[in-house]
Amino acid sequence: MPESLLPIRIRELRLTKGDRALLAGINLTIEDPGITVIMGPNGAGKSLMLRCLHGLIMADQGQISLGGLAVADSRSHQAMVFQNPVLLRRTVLQNLAFAAPEAAKGSPWRLIDALEAVHLADRADQPARTLSVGEQQRLALARALLTEPALLLLDEATASLDPASVVLIESLVKAQSARGTKVILVSHDHSQARRMADEIVFVSAGRVVEQRPATQFFTQPETAAAKAYLAGEILL
């Protein structure tokens, strides 16, 4: 099993474009394993925060450490699933082999197992980009899990998928979490957040506004912003 990247500490993370503070001093400590769901209005900075954690972008200021490691040193233990799956112009199986070349050589059955887990085993030789969006995202998840990440990031990964794919992806993510992978998931979908979250981090206007166990967040949100968001008053 992968080594842990906990605790994850983000200190005073700032990112400015022009005179707009996109991230306005994010402070967040995630200590517990399980699934952390990041919620918040559109444009709050959830994606930017996740991309900073993954090392895809550099903030202007602030520190991030994961299990005592800098982002760069933790990257090989992280995996990310994006909102729009990007697959190579190759077959389904070749896409997995590309992500895990050692497994492809040494233990190819692992690739088949991974395909079976996402119900794509019978599609192994199909060009990956001819799959439906839901199937593509399942393949992207299989690809991410194949690297046995200590930290799995999902950025609205089920936002535009068919219900069956959503259910399958949720159950796989939960199973992976039960096996010790820390999961951080951005979601707009309240019911999904209720189904998945052990902990909720509520982000608004480039700041972490609230961080609470999921059960408490949904029944008694602390801040006015979170209350309004849950009541569906903040759409933007």
Added chain:
Amino acid sequence: MNALAEAFRLIITLDADLFEILWLSIRVSLIALAISAVISLPLGTWLAITRFPGRKFCILVLNALMGMPPVVVGLIVYLLLSRSGPLGWMGLLYTPTAMIIAQVILITPIIAALSNQVIENLHQEYHDTFYSLGVTGRRAVVAYLVDARYALTSCILAGFGRAIAEVGAVIIVGGNIDHLTRVMTTAIALETSKGNLTLALGLGAVLLVLSLLINALVISVREYAAKRQYA
């Protein structure tokens, strides 16, 4: 009309002169293409996926070089290879090698610029995913080349089409010497000016068919790729 019939006869009887010229054309252009591809594909890819000051300028130069007049390229290669030129000691002027050099110079910017655009688009799409999967350096370059294989095939065919139809540079550095450096285009130019339309028309027809074939190939490659979402 007589000339046309005679030209057709040359082709279907596999006329030795005609096919010697055809074969030399294809050989010279294929060798030029192979050399050019080895230079231009990695160059185009590298310019697409690295970031350094002056990169944009390099791409600009590449695009400008695409439009280089062939006679100017011919002239430059001529000056380099002529007996008093810096490379004159190699004795390459008026040889097929000289024609290959000229064609390489002509089509390398074309293939590099076209492939650069192709890889640039792919890079935009793949960048985050490759970064996330920890794919960098040589592995990334190879993956881009592999994944752009169909589009790059079209770039390469465009280069070949340009090379085989080229006349200005090749006539200057090759000299259009019978049995040695006479290729389709230079032969057509010469035979036409001599009033020998038969061979000129025969060669012209072959050249036309060749160019049609290349275009047909480009289209079928494109369709094959599109069907698999590999385009």
